[in-house]
Amino acid sequence: MLRVVGKGAFGKVFQVRKKCNDSSNGNESDGLYAMKVMRKDTIIKKNHVDYMKAERDILTKVVHPFIVQLRYSFQTNSKLYLIMDFINGGHLFFHLYRQGIFRNMHGSQIILFSLGLLLLLKWIPVMQVMLTDFGLAKEIDEASRSNSMCGTTEYMAPEILLSKGHNKDADWWSIGILLYEMLSGQPPFTHANRKKLQERIIKEKVKLPPYLTSEAHSLLRGLLQKDPLQRLGSGPNGGDNIKSHKWFRSINWKKLEARELLPKFKPDVSGKDCTANFDRCWTTMPLDDSPAPTPTAGEHFQGYTYVAPNPWLSSA
Missing domain, CATH: 1.10.510.10 (Transferase(Phosphotransferase) domain 1)
Structure with missing residues (x-):
């Protein structure tokens, strides 16, 4: 985990780097992603289970040049994780x-x-x-x-x-x-x-x-x-x-x-891992994937795990 780049009702979004990259096979060497972490107990309490499932399902189905690509999804006993491309231009x-x-x-x-x-x-x-x-x-x-x-x-x-x-x-x-x-x-x-x-x-x-x-x-x-x-x-x-x-x-x-037209506005970025275009109230947060209670109710998120057909293939 490198930085916090977002925070919402159910958890945080972190800029992360994948630890092991196989660049010899043409894979991306930087390994940068955005990791969305959501608390199961909060999702269940707010009755948003169907929305969280829908988000994951939609991201696995839609392939479009203007939609961020989901690379992985997984879960622990207490949280859901979505691993997506990191977009450095800001919100x-x-x-x-x-x-x-x-x-x-x-x-x-x-x-x-x-x-x-x-x-x-x-x-x-x-x-x-x-x-x-x-x-x-x-x-x-x-x-x-x-x-x-x-x-x-x-x-x-x-x-x-x-x-x-x-x-x-x-x-x-x-x-x-x-x-x-x-x-x-x-x-x-x-x-x-x-x-x-x-x-x-x-x-x-x-x-x-x-x-x-x-x-x-x-x-x-x-x-x-x-x-x-x-x-x-x-x-x-x-x-x-x-x-x-x-x-x-x-x-x-x-x-x-076809992305052949460029907007007049250009965000100022210093590199692929730049977080200057994200609010400092997020990027200065401690890098804590804080503990959360495990829901006692039944299994709400069966089949949540996903690996993209080619998770290293860049959509950009």
């Missing part, structure tokens, strides 16, 4: 809070590979972004609806807060909230009181900053429609409808997906 919000606002290229990347999900984003060394956190992701088909209510309230769609049942249209609302925040510096609906915040999201009309372009206004209005059936992105061809919006007219989507 999206770390840069957003420092930059204040972002511009078009970042938004186009989020739309391209969001897969209808609002997720944690990090930069890779060639200044692209990677989805890394599937902790609250859920697999549903086109006809399915969900009634779960997890995540950050500021990003929740009205139909989630109203417990009407929702599908991926709710994710396009969340993408709209994120784009609004990237372009203006703060989300459109805020309040210290959670109940009043929910009321604002359900009832208040979104106020668009006057300094944004008419194209940006049009895109945000489309994504932030209260009625999911009227929302830009709804329906089977929703992603294509968003990509063809006039705000993205300068984007060559094929080149973007």
